[in-house]
Amino acid sequence: MRFKYLFNVVALMAITYNSFAQYANDAVRFSTFQPGSTSRIKAIGNAGTAIGGDLSSVAGNPAGLGFFTRSEVSLTPEFDGSNVNANYLGQSTNATKSGVNFNNIAIVFYSRLNSPPGTDKSKGWLSLNFGMGYNRTNNFGTSISYSAKNSNSSITDYYAALANTDGKTDGTLQSWAYDQNLIDLYGTTNPTYKSNAFPGVTQANSITRSGGQTEFDLSLGANYSNRLYLGISIGIPNLRYTSVNNFTETGIATVLENGVAINRNFNSTYSQTQDTKGDGFNAKFGVIYKLLENVRVGAVITSPTYITVNDSYNEALSSSFSNGNKYSSGPTNYPLIYNMRTPFKAAGGLSIFFNQYGFITGDVEYIDYSSTNISNNDIYDNTYDNGIIKTNYQAAINAHAGVEIKVTSGIALRGGYGIQGSALKTNGSSTKTVSAGLGYRIGSYYIDAAYMHINGQQTVTPYTIGALTPSANLNASNNNVFVTFGLRY
Numbered sequence: 001m002r003f004k005y006l007f008n009v010v011a012l013m014a015i016t017y018n019s020f021a022q023y024a025n026d027a028v029r030f031s032t033f034q035p036g037s038t039s040r041i042k043a044i045g046n047a048g049t050a051i052g053g054d055l056s057s058v059a060g061n062p063a064g065l066g067f068f069t070r071s072e073v074s075l076t077p078e079f080d081g082s083n084v085n086a087n088y089l090g091q092s093t094n095a096t097k098s099g100v101n102f103n104n105i106a107i108v109f110y111s112r113l114n115s116p117p118g119t120d121k122s123k124g125w126l127s128l129n130f131g132m133g134y135n136r137t138n139n140f141g142t143s144i145s146y147s148a149k150n151s152n153s154s155i156t157d158y159y160a161a162l163a164n165t166d167g168k169t170d171g172t173l174q175s176w177a178y179d180q181n182l183i184d185l186y187g188t189t190n191p192t193y194k195s196n197a198f199p200g201v202t203q204a205n206s207i208t209r210s211g212g213q214t215e216f217d218l219s220l221g222a223n224y225s226n227r228l229y230l231g232i233s234i235g236i237p238n239l240r241y242t243s244v245n246n247f248t249e250t251g252i253a254t255v256l257e258n259g260v261a262i263n264r265n266f267n268s269t270y271s272q273t274q275d276t277k278g279d280g281f282n283a284k285f286g287v288i289y290k291l292l293e294n295v296r297v298g299a300v301i302t303s304p305t306y307i308t309v310n311d312s313y314n315e316a317l318s319s320s321f322s323n324g325n326k327y328s329s330g331p332t333n334y335p336l337i338y339n340m341r342t343p344f345k346a347a348g349g350l351s352i353f354f355n356q357y358g359f360i361t362g363d364v365e366y367i368d369y370s371s372t373n374i375s376n377n378d379i380y381d382n383t384y385d386n387g388i389i390k391t392n393y394q395a396a397i398n399a400h401a402g403v404e405i406k407v408t409s410g411i412a413l414r415g416g417y418g419i420q421g422s423a424l425k426t427n428g429s430s431t432k433t434v435s436a437g438l439g440y441r442i443g444s445y446y447i448d449a450a451y452m453h454i455n456g457q458q459t460v461t462p463y464t465i466g467a468l469t470p471s472a473n474l475n476a477s478n479n480n481v482f483v484t485f486g487l488r489y
Helices: 024-029 039-043 062-067 155-166 173-179 383-392
Strands: 072-088 091-109 125-139 142-150 183-186 192-195 201-224 228-257 260-292 295-302 306-321 326-341 345-353 358-368 395-406 411-420 431-442 445-461 472-488
Touching (some): 024 383, 039 411, 039 431, 039 445, 039 472, 062 201, 062 228, 062 295, 072 142, 155 173, 155 183, 155 192, 155 228, 155 260, 173 183, 173 306, 173 326, 201 260, 228 306, 260 326
Antiparallel strands (some): 072 091, 091 125, 091 142, 125 201, 142 201, 183 192, 201 228, 228 260, 260 295, 306 326, 345 358, 358 395, 395 411, 411 431, 431 445, 445 472
Protein backbone atom coordinates (compact mmCIF):
# COMPACT_ATOMS: atom_id res chain seq x y z
CA MET A 1 0.00 0.00 0.00
CA ARG A 2 1.27 3.45 -0.90
CA PHE A 3 2.03 6.10 1.73
CA LYS A 4 -1.24 7.32 3.10
CA TYR A 5 0.12 10.77 3.80
CA LEU A 6 2.64 13.07 2.25
CA PHE A 7 2.93 15.49 5.15
CA ASN A 8 5.32 14.05 7.74
CA VAL A 9 5.83 14.80 11.42
CA VAL A 10 9.25 15.41 12.87
CA ALA A 11 8.03 16.41 16.36
CA LEU A 12 4.72 15.60 17.96
CA MET A 13 2.56 17.17 20.69
CA ALA A 14 -0.67 16.23 22.35
CA ILE A 15 -2.96 19.01 21.20
CA THR A 16 -2.18 19.21 17.51
CA TYR A 17 -0.59 16.78 15.12
CA ASN A 18 0.34 16.11 11.56
CA SER A 19 0.75 12.74 9.89
CA PHE A 20 3.87 10.59 10.14
CA ALA A 21 3.30 7.76 7.69
CA GLN A 22 0.32 5.66 6.75
CA TYR A 23 -1.69 4.75 9.84
CA ALA A 24 1.08 4.77 12.46
CA ASN A 25 0.63 8.38 13.49
CA ASP A 26 -3.14 8.05 13.62
CA ALA A 27 -2.76 5.16 16.07
CA VAL A 28 -0.62 7.29 18.40
CA ARG A 29 -2.79 10.38 17.82
CA PHE A 30 -5.81 8.45 19.07
CA SER A 31 -3.83 7.16 22.09
CA THR A 32 -2.95 10.63 23.42
CA PHE A 33 -5.54 12.78 25.15
CA GLN A 34 -6.49 15.14 27.95
CA PRO A 35 -9.00 13.51 30.35
CA GLY A 36 -12.59 14.72 30.39
CA SER A 37 -13.49 16.01 33.85
CA THR A 38 -15.38 18.59 35.87
CA SER A 39 -14.17 22.18 36.11
CA ARG A 40 -12.91 21.50 39.63
CA ILE A 41 -10.48 18.83 38.44
CA LYS A 42 -9.53 20.87 35.37
CA ALA A 43 -8.65 23.79 37.64
CA ILE A 44 -6.25 21.66 39.72
CA GLY A 45 -4.36 20.51 36.64
CA ASN A 46 -6.30 17.25 36.16
CA ALA A 47 -4.62 15.87 39.29
CA GLY A 48 -7.63 13.84 40.42
CA THR A 49 -6.25 10.33 41.02
CA ALA A 50 -6.31 10.53 44.84
CA ILE A 51 -9.05 13.14 45.40
CA GLY A 52 -12.29 11.16 45.45
CA GLY A 53 -15.80 12.53 45.84
CA ASP A 54 -15.82 14.32 42.48
CA LEU A 55 -17.91 13.29 39.47
CA SER A 56 -14.71 13.11 37.42
CA SER A 57 -14.19 9.79 39.22
CA VAL A 58 -16.72 8.21 36.85
CA ALA A 59 -14.15 8.46 34.04
CA GLY A 60 -10.98 8.88 36.12
CA ASN A 61 -10.34 6.79 39.21
CA PRO A 62 -13.65 4.96 39.86
CA ALA A 63 -12.61 4.31 43.46
CA GLY A 64 -13.47 7.97 44.08
CA LEU A 65 -17.17 7.13 43.77
CA GLY A 66 -16.94 5.42 47.14
CA PHE A 67 -16.60 8.83 48.84
CA PHE A 68 -20.11 9.97 47.84
CA THR A 69 -22.72 10.02 50.60
CA ARG A 70 -25.44 11.55 48.41
CA SER A 71 -26.44 11.21 44.80
CA GLU A 72 -25.11 13.92 42.49
CA VAL A 73 -25.33 15.11 38.89
CA SER A 74 -23.36 17.72 36.94
CA LEU A 75 -22.93 19.18 33.46
CA THR A 76 -19.71 20.78 32.12
CA PRO A 77 -19.72 22.69 28.82
CA GLU A 78 -16.42 24.03 27.47
CA PHE A 79 -15.13 26.68 25.10
CA ASP A 80 -12.04 25.68 23.09
CA GLY A 81 -9.77 28.25 21.46
CA SER A 82 -6.89 26.98 19.31
CA ASN A 83 -4.05 29.22 18.14
CA VAL A 84 -1.11 28.04 16.00
CA ASN A 85 1.86 30.27 15.18
CA ALA A 86 3.92 28.88 12.29
CA ASN A 87 7.36 29.83 11.01
CA TYR A 88 8.14 28.47 7.54
CA LEU A 89 11.36 29.41 5.78
CA GLY A 90 11.59 32.60 7.82
CA GLN A 91 7.97 33.67 7.31
CA SER A 92 5.52 33.78 10.25
CA THR A 93 1.82 32.95 9.99
CA ASN A 94 -0.99 32.61 12.53
CA ALA A 95 -4.17 30.51 12.40
CA THR A 96 -7.00 30.25 14.95
CA LYS A 97 -10.07 28.10 15.48
CA SER A 98 -12.67 27.97 18.25
CA GLY A 99 -15.66 25.88 19.24
CA VAL A 100 -18.04 24.91 22.04
CA ASN A 101 -18.49 21.33 23.30
CA PHE A 102 -19.66 19.31 26.29
CA ASN A 103 -16.61 18.13 28.22
CA ASN A 104 -18.29 16.17 31.00
CA ILE A 105 -21.78 15.02 31.90
CA ALA A 106 -21.98 12.67 34.87
CA ILE A 107 -24.27 11.27 37.54
CA VAL A 108 -23.68 9.08 40.60
CA PHE A 109 -26.33 7.17 42.56
CA TYR A 110 -25.55 6.69 46.25
CA SER A 111 -26.50 3.36 47.76
CA ARG A 112 -25.78 2.62 51.42
CA LEU A 113 -25.22 -1.04 52.23
CA ASN A 114 -27.29 -2.42 55.09
CA SER A 115 -25.51 -3.81 58.12
CA PRO A 116 -26.98 -6.02 60.85
CA PRO A 117 -28.61 -4.21 63.79
CA GLY A 118 -26.24 -3.44 66.62
CA THR A 119 -23.10 -3.44 64.47
CA ASP A 120 -20.78 -0.46 64.02
CA LYS A 121 -22.16 1.55 61.10
CA SER A 122 -18.67 2.92 60.33
CA LYS A 123 -17.07 -0.49 59.79
CA GLY A 124 -17.19 -2.92 56.89
CA TRP A 125 -18.65 -2.27 53.45
CA LEU A 126 -20.61 0.95 53.86
CA SER A 127 -21.75 1.88 50.35
CA LEU A 128 -21.72 0.76 46.73
CA ASN A 129 -22.25 3.69 44.37
CA PHE A 130 -23.02 3.53 40.67
CA GLY A 131 -21.99 6.26 38.23
CA MET A 132 -22.24 6.91 34.54
CA GLY A 133 -20.94 9.73 32.42
CA TYR A 134 -20.00 11.17 29.06
CA ASN A 135 -16.53 12.68 28.68
CA ARG A 136 -14.71 14.45 25.87
CA THR A 137 -11.15 13.13 25.99
CA ASN A 138 -9.62 14.62 22.85
CA ASN A 139 -10.37 17.70 20.79
CA PHE A 140 -8.97 17.72 17.25
CA GLY A 141 -10.33 21.15 16.30
CA THR A 142 -7.42 23.24 15.01
CA SER A 143 -6.24 25.19 11.99
CA ILE A 144 -2.66 25.35 10.71
CA SER A 145 -1.45 27.69 7.99
CA TYR A 146 2.00 28.56 6.70
CA SER A 147 3.48 29.97 3.51
CA ALA A 148 6.75 31.34 2.08
CA LYS A 149 8.92 31.48 -1.01
CA ASN A 150 11.10 28.38 -1.33
CA SER A 151 14.29 28.90 -3.34
CA ASN A 152 15.72 25.44 -2.58
CA SER A 153 13.08 22.92 -3.57
CA SER A 154 9.59 22.30 -4.92
CA ILE A 155 6.96 19.71 -4.10
CA THR A 156 7.38 18.66 -7.73
CA ASP A 157 10.83 17.36 -6.71
CA TYR A 158 8.98 14.97 -4.44
CA TYR A 159 6.72 13.83 -7.26
CA ALA A 160 9.79 13.19 -9.42
CA ALA A 161 11.47 11.22 -6.61
CA LEU A 162 8.37 9.02 -6.31
CA ALA A 163 8.43 8.36 -10.05
CA ASN A 164 12.12 7.42 -9.96
CA THR A 165 11.68 5.16 -6.94
CA ASP A 166 8.27 3.56 -7.48
CA GLY A 167 7.63 4.04 -11.19
CA LYS A 168 4.85 5.96 -12.90
CA THR A 169 1.90 3.61 -12.55
CA ASP A 170 -1.42 5.03 -13.73
CA GLY A 171 -3.48 6.52 -10.92
CA THR A 172 -0.54 7.32 -8.66
CA LEU A 173 0.38 10.79 -7.47
CA GLN A 174 3.53 10.82 -9.61
CA SER A 175 1.58 9.80 -12.72
CA TRP A 176 -0.79 12.70 -12.12
CA ALA A 177 2.18 15.07 -11.80
CA TYR A 178 3.58 13.76 -15.11
CA ASP A 179 0.23 14.11 -16.90
CA GLN A 180 -0.08 17.69 -15.59
CA ASN A 181 3.40 18.72 -16.88
CA LEU A 182 4.81 19.17 -13.36
CA ILE A 183 7.53 16.56 -13.94
CA ASP A 184 9.07 15.06 -17.06
CA LEU A 185 11.54 12.40 -18.17
CA TYR A 186 14.98 13.84 -18.94
CA GLY A 187 17.99 12.18 -20.59
CA THR A 188 18.38 9.38 -23.10
CA THR A 189 21.05 7.03 -21.73
CA ASN A 190 19.74 6.91 -18.16
CA PRO A 191 16.42 8.76 -18.30
CA THR A 192 15.42 10.34 -14.98
CA TYR A 193 12.24 12.05 -13.87
CA LYS A 194 12.85 15.65 -12.81
CA SER A 195 10.83 18.67 -11.80
CA ASN A 196 9.75 21.12 -14.51
CA ALA A 197 9.55 23.96 -11.97
CA PHE A 198 12.25 26.60 -11.67
CA PRO A 199 13.70 27.40 -8.20
CA GLY A 200 11.86 30.13 -6.32
CA VAL A 201 8.32 28.75 -5.99
CA THR A 202 5.83 30.19 -3.53
CA GLN A 203 4.30 27.56 -1.25
CA ALA A 204 1.29 27.66 1.07
CA ASN A 205 -0.15 24.92 3.25
CA SER A 206 -3.61 25.08 4.86
CA ILE A 207 -4.74 22.36 7.30
CA THR A 208 -8.12 22.29 9.03
CA ARG A 209 -9.03 19.57 11.52
CA SER A 210 -12.22 18.88 13.44
CA GLY A 211 -13.80 16.20 15.58
CA GLY A 212 -12.72 14.59 18.81
CA GLN A 213 -12.78 11.53 21.02
CA THR A 214 -15.48 10.92 23.61
CA GLU A 215 -16.14 8.14 26.08
CA PHE A 216 -19.23 6.83 27.82
CA ASP A 217 -18.38 5.27 31.19
CA LEU A 218 -20.22 2.95 33.56
CA SER A 219 -18.58 2.83 37.00
CA LEU A 220 -18.91 1.28 40.44
CA GLY A 221 -17.22 2.55 43.61
CA ALA A 222 -17.26 0.96 47.08
CA ASN A 223 -16.41 2.27 50.56
CA TYR A 224 -14.88 -0.02 53.17
CA SER A 225 -14.77 1.40 56.72
CA ASN A 226 -14.22 4.95 55.41
CA ARG A 227 -10.62 3.93 54.83
CA LEU A 228 -10.37 1.81 51.67
CA TYR A 229 -12.14 2.71 48.44
CA LEU A 230 -12.26 0.42 45.41
CA GLY A 231 -13.68 1.00 41.95
CA ILE A 232 -14.12 -0.43 38.48
CA SER A 233 -15.44 1.07 35.27
CA ILE A 234 -16.11 0.11 31.68
CA GLY A 235 -15.44 2.73 29.00
CA ILE A 236 -16.97 2.86 25.53
CA PRO A 237 -14.90 5.34 23.48
CA ASN A 238 -16.04 6.96 20.26
CA LEU A 239 -13.76 8.53 17.66
CA ARG A 240 -14.56 11.18 15.04
CA TYR A 241 -11.74 12.85 13.12
CA THR A 242 -11.77 14.95 9.93
CA SER A 243 -8.79 16.59 8.26
CA VAL A 244 -8.64 18.76 5.12
CA ASN A 245 -5.15 19.56 3.84
CA ASN A 246 -4.36 21.73 0.79
CA PHE A 247 -0.77 22.40 -0.31
CA THR A 248 -0.56 25.04 -3.04
CA GLU A 249 2.49 25.97 -5.08
CA THR A 250 2.91 28.76 -7.64
CA GLY A 251 5.88 29.61 -9.81
CA ILE A 252 7.35 29.18 -13.27
CA ALA A 253 7.73 25.84 -15.06
CA THR A 254 8.97 24.81 -18.46
CA VAL A 255 6.41 22.98 -20.61
CA LEU A 256 6.48 21.62 -24.13
CA GLU A 257 4.22 23.38 -26.64
CA ASN A 258 4.38 21.91 -30.14
CA GLY A 259 7.71 20.36 -29.26
CA VAL A 260 9.18 23.66 -28.00
CA ALA A 261 10.07 24.23 -24.31
CA ILE A 262 8.37 27.41 -23.10
CA ASN A 263 8.33 28.92 -19.60
CA ARG A 264 4.84 29.37 -18.16
CA ASN A 265 3.44 30.52 -14.84
CA PHE A 266 1.73 27.68 -13.00
CA ASN A 267 -0.44 27.06 -9.96
CA SER A 268 -0.83 23.59 -8.49
CA THR A 269 -2.73 22.24 -5.46
CA TYR A 270 -2.29 18.85 -3.83
CA SER A 271 -5.35 18.06 -1.67
CA GLN A 272 -5.80 15.45 1.04
CA THR A 273 -8.94 14.76 3.04
CA GLN A 274 -9.45 12.22 5.78
CA ASP A 275 -12.60 11.11 7.57
CA THR A 276 -12.06 8.62 10.40
CA LYS A 277 -14.61 7.03 12.72
CA GLY A 278 -14.23 4.40 15.39
CA ASP A 279 -15.71 2.71 18.44
CA GLY A 280 -14.16 0.53 21.14
CA PHE A 281 -13.96 -0.40 24.80
CA ASN A 282 -11.62 -0.36 27.81
CA ALA A 283 -11.68 -0.97 31.56
CA LYS A 284 -10.33 0.85 34.61
CA PHE A 285 -9.50 -0.47 38.08
CA GLY A 286 -8.90 1.99 40.91
CA VAL A 287 -8.09 2.24 44.58
CA ILE A 288 -7.84 5.07 47.12
CA TYR A 289 -6.59 4.51 50.66
CA LYS A 290 -6.47 6.88 53.61
CA LEU A 291 -3.03 6.59 55.18
CA LEU A 292 -4.23 9.13 57.72
CA GLU A 293 -7.55 10.90 57.95
CA ASN A 294 -6.14 13.81 55.94
CA VAL A 295 -3.73 11.90 53.67
CA ARG A 296 -4.92 9.85 50.69
CA VAL A 297 -3.03 7.79 48.15
CA GLY A 298 -4.63 6.54 44.99
CA ALA A 299 -3.89 4.47 41.92
CA VAL A 300 -5.74 3.59 38.74
CA ILE A 301 -4.93 1.15 35.95
CA THR A 302 -6.47 1.61 32.52
CA SER A 303 -6.49 -1.36 30.19
CA PRO A 304 -5.54 -0.94 26.53
CA THR A 305 -8.40 0.48 24.50
CA TYR A 306 -9.48 -1.73 21.60
CA ILE A 307 -10.93 0.30 18.73
CA THR A 308 -12.32 -0.65 15.33
CA VAL A 309 -11.42 2.21 12.98
CA ASN A 310 -13.17 3.03 9.71
CA ASP A 311 -10.84 5.28 7.73
CA SER A 312 -11.56 7.06 4.45
CA TYR A 313 -8.66 8.94 2.84
CA ASN A 314 -8.84 10.90 -0.43
CA GLU A 315 -6.21 12.72 -2.48
CA ALA A 316 -6.34 14.87 -5.61
CA LEU A 317 -4.01 17.03 -7.71
CA SER A 318 -4.95 19.99 -9.88
CA SER A 319 -2.81 22.41 -11.92
CA SER A 320 -3.26 25.37 -14.24
CA PHE A 321 -0.83 27.18 -16.54
CA SER A 322 -0.73 30.66 -18.02
CA ASN A 323 -1.20 29.21 -21.51
CA GLY A 324 -4.75 28.29 -20.47
CA ASN A 325 -4.17 24.58 -19.85
CA LYS A 326 -5.90 23.19 -16.77
CA TYR A 327 -5.66 19.70 -15.28
CA SER A 328 -7.44 17.82 -12.54
CA SER A 329 -6.82 14.30 -11.22
CA GLY A 330 -8.75 12.53 -8.49
CA PRO A 331 -10.00 12.48 -5.89
CA THR A 332 -9.01 8.87 -5.36
CA ASN A 333 -10.27 7.18 -2.23
CA TYR A 334 -8.26 4.74 -0.08
CA PRO A 335 -10.74 3.22 2.42
CA LEU A 336 -9.65 0.86 5.17
CA ILE A 337 -11.22 -0.75 8.23
CA TYR A 338 -8.68 -1.86 10.82
CA ASN A 339 -8.39 -2.67 14.53
CA MET A 340 -5.99 -0.87 16.83
CA ARG A 341 -4.91 -1.22 20.46
CA THR A 342 -3.87 1.82 22.48
CA PRO A 343 -1.32 1.53 25.32
CA PHE A 344 -1.93 0.33 28.86
CA LYS A 345 -1.80 3.20 31.39
CA ALA A 346 -1.04 3.34 35.09
CA ALA A 347 -1.33 6.36 37.40
CA GLY A 348 -0.64 7.03 41.06
CA GLY A 349 -1.41 10.05 43.22
CA LEU A 350 -1.19 11.65 46.66
CA SER A 351 -3.54 14.18 48.25
CA ILE A 352 -3.08 16.02 51.55
CA PHE A 353 -6.11 17.76 53.07
CA PHE A 354 -5.95 20.63 55.56
CA ASN A 355 -9.28 20.10 57.28
CA GLN A 356 -11.79 22.64 55.98
CA TYR A 357 -9.10 24.89 54.45
CA GLY A 358 -8.39 22.93 51.26
CA PHE A 359 -5.83 20.47 49.91
CA ILE A 360 -2.81 19.93 47.71
CA THR A 361 -2.61 17.02 45.29
CA GLY A 362 -0.40 15.50 42.64
CA ASP A 363 -0.19 12.44 40.43
CA VAL A 364 1.94 10.82 37.76
CA GLU A 365 0.90 8.63 34.84
CA TYR A 366 2.92 6.15 32.79
CA ILE A 367 2.05 5.32 29.18
CA ASP A 368 4.17 3.48 26.63
CA TYR A 369 3.24 4.77 23.18
CA SER A 370 5.55 2.24 21.50
CA SER A 371 3.13 -0.50 22.58
CA THR A 372 0.40 0.92 20.34
CA ASN A 373 -0.53 -1.76 17.83
CA ILE A 374 -2.46 -1.95 14.56
CA SER A 375 -3.86 -5.32 13.56
CA ASN A 376 -3.24 -7.01 10.25
CA ASN A 377 -6.10 -7.94 7.88
CA ASP A 378 -6.68 -9.34 4.40
CA ILE A 379 -6.05 -6.04 2.58
CA TYR A 380 -3.62 -4.35 4.94
CA ASP A 381 -0.12 -5.34 6.06
CA ASN A 382 0.64 -3.81 9.45
CA THR A 383 4.39 -4.51 9.34
CA TYR A 384 5.45 -1.04 8.19
CA ASP A 385 3.21 0.94 10.54
CA ASN A 386 3.95 -1.11 13.65
CA GLY A 387 7.64 -0.82 12.77
CA ILE A 388 7.31 2.97 12.61
CA ILE A 389 5.63 2.95 16.03
CA LYS A 390 8.32 0.78 17.62
CA THR A 391 11.15 2.79 16.05
CA ASN A 392 9.94 6.34 16.61
CA TYR A 393 7.78 6.30 19.76
CA GLN A 394 8.59 5.77 23.42
CA ALA A 395 7.21 5.54 26.94
CA ALA A 396 6.27 8.86 28.51
CA ILE A 397 5.47 10.22 31.97
CA ASN A 398 2.62 12.68 32.51
CA ALA A 399 2.57 14.65 35.76
CA HIS A 400 -0.10 16.89 37.35
CA ALA A 401 -0.27 18.97 40.51
CA GLY A 402 -2.90 21.23 41.99
CA VAL A 403 -4.18 23.08 45.02
CA GLU A 404 -7.58 24.13 46.36
CA ILE A 405 -7.98 26.84 48.98
CA LYS A 406 -11.31 27.35 50.76
CA VAL A 407 -11.77 31.12 51.12
CA THR A 408 -15.10 30.61 52.88
CA SER A 409 -17.32 27.58 53.43
CA GLY A 410 -18.89 28.21 50.02
CA ILE A 411 -16.05 29.70 47.93
CA ALA A 412 -12.87 27.95 46.75
CA LEU A 413 -9.88 29.10 44.71
CA ARG A 414 -7.93 26.56 42.64
CA GLY A 415 -4.78 26.31 40.56
CA GLY A 416 -2.83 23.59 38.79
CA TYR A 417 -0.01 22.62 36.47
CA GLY A 418 0.54 19.62 34.21
CA ILE A 419 3.15 18.30 31.82
CA GLN A 420 2.56 15.61 29.22
CA GLY A 421 5.69 13.82 28.08
CA SER A 422 6.58 13.53 24.41
CA ALA A 423 5.57 10.38 22.58
CA LEU A 424 8.53 10.69 20.19
CA LYS A 425 12.00 9.33 20.92
CA THR A 426 13.76 12.19 19.10
CA ASN A 427 12.81 15.79 18.27
CA GLY A 428 9.83 15.53 20.61
CA SER A 429 8.31 18.21 22.79
CA SER A 430 6.32 17.96 26.00
CA THR A 431 2.94 19.66 26.33
CA LYS A 432 2.42 21.95 29.33
CA THR A 433 -0.82 23.06 30.96
CA VAL A 434 -1.48 25.86 33.43
CA SER A 435 -4.92 26.15 34.99
CA ALA A 436 -6.92 28.17 37.51
CA GLY A 437 -10.47 28.14 38.76
CA LEU A 438 -13.17 29.27 41.15
CA GLY A 439 -15.88 27.27 42.91
CA TYR A 440 -19.09 28.38 44.60
CA ARG A 441 -21.45 26.20 46.65
CA ILE A 442 -24.79 27.06 48.19
CA GLY A 443 -26.93 24.35 49.74
CA SER A 444 -27.29 21.44 47.34
CA TYR A 445 -26.17 23.46 44.30
CA TYR A 446 -22.72 24.37 43.04
CA ILE A 447 -21.04 26.04 40.10
CA ASP A 448 -17.35 25.75 39.23
CA ALA A 449 -15.38 27.56 36.53
CA ALA A 450 -11.89 26.81 35.22
CA TYR A 451 -9.44 28.22 32.70
CA MET A 452 -6.74 26.04 31.15
CA HIS A 453 -3.86 27.11 28.91
CA ILE A 454 -2.16 24.31 26.95
CA ASN A 455 1.06 24.86 25.02
CA GLY A 456 3.39 22.72 22.93
CA GLN A 457 5.70 22.79 19.91
CA GLN A 458 5.80 20.82 16.70
CA THR A 459 7.90 20.63 13.55
CA VAL A 460 6.24 19.51 10.31
CA THR A 461 7.65 18.85 6.85
CA PRO A 462 5.32 19.29 3.86
CA TYR A 463 7.34 16.78 1.81
CA THR A 464 10.56 14.78 2.16
CA ILE A 465 13.43 15.00 -0.35
CA GLY A 466 16.53 14.44 1.76
CA ALA A 467 18.75 17.37 2.68
CA LEU A 468 16.52 19.92 0.92
CA THR A 469 13.40 18.96 2.88
CA PRO A 470 11.71 22.16 4.16
CA SER A 471 10.10 22.34 7.60
CA ALA A 472 7.69 24.54 9.53
CA ASN A 473 8.09 25.19 13.26
CA LEU A 474 4.72 25.38 14.99
CA ASN A 475 3.93 26.83 18.41
CA ALA A 476 0.42 25.71 19.29
CA SER A 477 -1.68 26.76 22.24
CA ASN A 478 -5.22 26.18 23.45
CA ASN A 479 -7.10 28.52 25.75
CA ASN A 480 -10.06 26.63 27.17
CA VAL A 481 -12.81 27.66 29.58
CA PHE A 482 -14.97 25.15 31.49
CA VAL A 483 -18.08 25.73 33.62
CA THR A 484 -19.68 23.00 35.75
CA PHE A 485 -23.25 23.15 37.05
CA GLY A 486 -23.98 20.57 39.75
CA LEU A 487 -26.67 19.34 42.11
CA ARG A 488 -26.52 17.02 45.13
CA TYR A 489 -29.76 15.28 46.08
